[in-house]
Amino acid sequence: MKRKYNDVKVRWVVILFTIHCSLFTASAQRMDNVSEHSKYIQAVDEYRPAPGQFVNDAPEYEEGDTEADMIRKCNERIAGKGPTDVDAHIIALGGWGGYITFHFDHSIANLPGQRDFAIWGNAYQEMKNLVFGGMNEAGIVMVSKDVNGNGKPDDPWYEISGSCDKDSVGKVDYGYEVTYHKNPMGNIPWTDNRGNSGTVDRIMPWHTQEYYPEWLPDGLTFQGTRLPDNMVDLSKEVDSNWSAWYYVLVGFAYGYADNLPNFTDDADATSYNYEGCGIDISWAVDDERQPVNLDFIDFVRVYTGLNQKCPAPNWWGETSTEIISAEDIHLEASLDAIRQATGIREDVRWKKEEVTTAHDLQGRKVSPNRRGFYIQNRKKIIIQ
Ligand SMILES: [Ca+2]
Numbered sequence: 001m002k003r004k005y006n007d008v009k010v011r012w013v014v015i016l017f018t019i020h021c022s023l024f025t026a027s028a029q030r031m032d033n034v035s036e037h038s039k040y041i042q043a044v045d046e047y048r049p050a051p052g053q054f055v056n057d058a059p060e061y062e063e064g065d066t067e068a069d070m071i072r073k074c075n076e077r078i079a080g081k082g083p084t085d086v087d088a089h090i091i092a093l094g095g096w097g098g099y100i101t102f103h104f105d106h107s108i109a110n111l112p113g114q115r116d117f118a119i120w121g122n123a124y125q126e127m128k129n130l131v132f133g134g135m136n137e138a139g140i141v142m143v144s145k146d147v148n149g150n151g152k153p154d155d156p157w158y159e160i161s162g163s164c165d166k167d168s169v170g171k172v173d174y175g176y177e178v179t180y181h182k183n184p185m186g187n188i189p190w191t192d193n194r195g196n197s198g199t200v201d202r203i204m205p206w207h208t209q210e211y212y213p214e215w216l217p218d219g220l221t222f223q224g225t226r227l228p229d230n231m232v233d234l235s236k237e238v239d240s241n242w243s244a245w246y247y248v249l250v251g252f253a254y255g256y257a258d259n260l261p262n263f264t265d266d267a268d269a270t271s272y273n274y275e276g277c278g279i280d281i282s283w284a285v286d287d288e289r290q291p292v293n294l295d296f297i298d299f300v301r302v303y304t305g306l307n308q309k310c311p312a313p314n315w316w317g318e319t320s321t322e323i324i325s326a327e328d329i330h331l332e333a334s335l336d337a338i339r340q341a342t343g344i345r346e347d348v349r350w351k352k353e354e355v356t357t358a359h360d361l362q363g364r365k366v367s368p369n370r371r372g373f374y375i376q377n378r379k380k381i382i383i384q
């Protein structure tokens, strides 16, 4: 009896081991089949915020930090992260013109008639539902293709033409320029190329740090497009006991960052607002605002598109775009398009009965009789 028991036990161990091995193989195979690419930002290339109430704070500047240090801190906040990840954190771009540039681990394809990538921010619908939007701090989006193939964002840039180009004709200021000057621990003065001047005001007691990006030189100048002011005073529309002031930032229809809420349903964290936060690469225009026909893009830049501040003291201060994440909406389609464009078919999947001979990864000629990677006609194939 004892021996029999042992035999049974040994047999069970063998069976369990076999099951374990096949499960392991199955899971390894699934890993093989799962793309190694991420739909989220791989890394930040540039971070040059304009002065603002969250600058030097999101991310935090520490004495001696260089531009490279600040870019590293941006990466810690958003690289590889989705908008609801607990360790994803907002990056502030400050007042008009301040920007961030980032890239993904693959080129994003422009699928015809579809939005291609989304930028997630912290816009929300105001609580009284008096207007469309309510906390819209629209950032203008730009795209660029790595034409010279050096992996750096030093190629031509194109702006995404958002809804204001269609529904606010005559109110959008193209060729706008603002210069900011240091004023340690004080309101930050600016002048623009239209003869205007103003200040980015300190919001006390909530934001007590320096507002001018400490690691950047004095006299920061930004150029681009200024969107029409969207701040509306609805203070008289609400009970003053509920709120002394009620300013809202009305949403634009489409084509910007930090403009519309990340979710279509506040209560449903899977209801991603691809319509409102998604960008179609086909919306890209050149300096003459003429469409450019990009098949792929490699870099995305976002800059604060509004130059306005809240007139109520210590209320909202300047309008500044924030972002928390960005996402390739159609990762697999982008990868397929890359393979087609480059002729690389590394992920072509075959059934083993369809392949009589191939080379294994050591270069030996084999008849594939098990799942895995092989080389055939100088292309990597997967037998499954
Ligand atoms: Ca598209």
Ligand SMILES: [Ca+2]
Residues within 6 Å of the ligand: 145, 146, 147, 148, 149, 150, 151, 152, 153, 154, 155
């Ligand atoms: Ca380049």
Ligand SMILES: [Ca+2]
Residues within 6 Å of the ligand: 121, 122, 123, 135, 137, 258, 320, 321, 322
């Ligand atoms: Ca915001």
